[in-house]
Amino acid sequence: MEDRDFINELEINPSTNLLERSQFEYSLQDVEEPNLYRMLFNYSEVPKLIFNRRLVPMGMPEQIWITDTTFRDGQQSREPYTTQQIVDLFDMLHRLGGPNGIIRQSEFFLYSQKDRDAVYKCMERGYEFPEITSWIRASKKDFEMVKELGMKETGILVSCSDYHIFYKLKMTRRQAIEHYMRVITECIEMGIRPRCHFEDITRADFYGFVVPFVLQLSKLMKESGVPIKIRACDTMGYGVGIPGVALPRSVPGIIYGLRHHARIPSELIEWHGHNDFYRAVSNSTTAWLYGASGVNCSLLGIGERTGNCPIEAMVIEYAQLRGTLDGMDTTVITEIAEYYEKELGYRIPPRTPFVGEDFNVTRAGVHADGLLKNEEIYNIFDTDLLLNRPPKVMVSNTSGASGIAHWLNSHFRLKGENAFDKQDPIVIELKGWVDKEYEEGRVTAISDGELEELSLALAEKQGRTIG
CATH class of the missing domain: 3.20.20.70 (Aldolase class I)
Structure with a gap:
């Protein structure tokens, strides 16, 4: 190739402002036998990762x-x-x-x-x-x-x-x-x-x-x-x-x-x-x-x-x-x-990010305590605002009073002066019931339906309205 031809294949890359070659010739390699990359894809083994350490720029x-x-x-x-x-x-x-x-x-x-x-x-x-x-x-x-x-x-x-x-x-x-x-x-x-x-x-x-x-x-x-x-x-x-x-x-x-x-x-x-x-x-x-x-x-x-x-x-x-x-x-x-x-009867694995039933649910009492104090501590972003999915707490034997208070607040969408804290009488009574359930041999998490029914009954008993 003459120098003049090579020069005609050069141009300034507008992204980098560097002089680069603009034309490349790659001929078809019409092989007689297939190239199956057996060094990478040996069917009886897990595929291999080979490094050549050649780095290309992001763009x-x-x-x-x-x-x-x-x-x-x-x-x-x-x-x-x-x-x-x-x-x-x-x-x-x-x-x-x-x-x-x-x-x-x-x-x-x-x-x-x-x-x-x-x-x-x-x-x-x-x-x-x-x-x-x-x-x-x-x-x-x-x-x-x-x-x-x-x-x-x-x-x-x-x-x-x-x-x-x-x-x-x-x-x-x-x-x-x-x-x-x-x-x-x-x-x-x-x-x-x-x-x-x-x-x-x-x-x-x-x-x-x-x-x-x-x-x-x-x-x-x-x-x-x-x-x-x-x-x-x-x-x-x-x-x-x-x-x-x-x-x-x-x-x-x-x-x-x-x-x-x-x-x-x-x-x-x-x-x-x-x-x-x-x-x-x-x-x-x-x-x-x-x-x-x-x-x-x-x-x-x-x-x-x-x-x-x-x-x-x-x-x-x-x-x-x-x-x-x-x-x-x-x-x-x-x-x-x-x-x-x-509508489709499709079961989404519950821990699937953003869409699973439990993707922003916590079970640990110490995490629930953090959520109750400031949900940013244990929530990835404002999932209530961005996904219409407020963070939730699954109540179990490890949830503690903080977990129960957070469950009440998220389930009934309570904020500010209407929100429960872990010292509230309803929270304390609910925790007592939860503790008794597990002391008697329960091994499953407490369902939302159980907690809702009991919390509404306790509120009515105390002459209170939740929400």
Whole structure:
């Protein structure tokens, strides 16, 4: 390469004001045998984490957002939602995301009449956010269905690891790319924006397949003028956000590589993570930090196997990173949790953050005493204000008078001069009853119903009104 050609490939990076190379050439490595990264993924062992200590810079985009897959990936692991249930949940997603559209899109299956009816009814709502998108098989018939429904974007599966290319598709890498490019071109010709789901990216040859493929997509974008979104799918949850981890498991490496080497802008990069190794939330946050504008999630994290990243978790992550909710209504999180339990019969594990029945419940007497004096001591934030869930105390043999007083105040929503303290006669009498229950062999916690009935009876006996 002549010096003049090299100079033409240099530009000032507006984010760093440093002179950097702007063009990269990565050729497809069309191997004869699949690269299965057996040093990492020996099927008879727990996967290994390999470090190369290569660090890439953080680069959070100016705008970040959440996209929803509740009605696509979320329906692959539970009984299908009814049309009305989809509409109800879609309404709540709209309210949760707020007027600024922090929950930017929601994707739907289109294969059954029920799914299509749900799409029509959700479209009738007329919401700007979440935008309704689809996920389809790569066929002309399905593209026509998307067009008929009036959708502007659809997801297309483009599996990218050799596990999928060689063993599922029975193709070579070159054949896979040629097949994908035909399908994506056809999608664009139909007037639909493609969203390419790079399935199993955390087991893929990143520089031997992913980047060369994305560079072809970049060329197609320039030629067509149609944006092509890249969804990096951590299908098996192998992604790791720890700095210095080697590809293909490095989330920072994947996102940085898509931005810097494949030259994809942040607004066209989306992370889709699974929770097989308990990393769904941390990996999604890492994807934001290193340059992906979108993170794809589902309500309550319901999805294939261990599930997706929970939307409610990333709502709270957004607020922590940005210092603001940007119009999101976090009290809707509690409404969603109640809807799943009461309307759908879905049992949320009680200690699940933000949505579990006991996520802000304390049982220890010393903690209850702290809550009674100042709830900031043992509550993560004002859960009453932000989630419509005041901190609670579960009364047991360790709760003490402080725990009982706090239970009374939270259960009956008492504040100020109406609130109980641990010296109140009703509190003392309740504690005596609780102590007697456990002295006589009780091993379970005291239920809210028991305490409510007894406390109201004691108040009536003393000629008092609670509240």
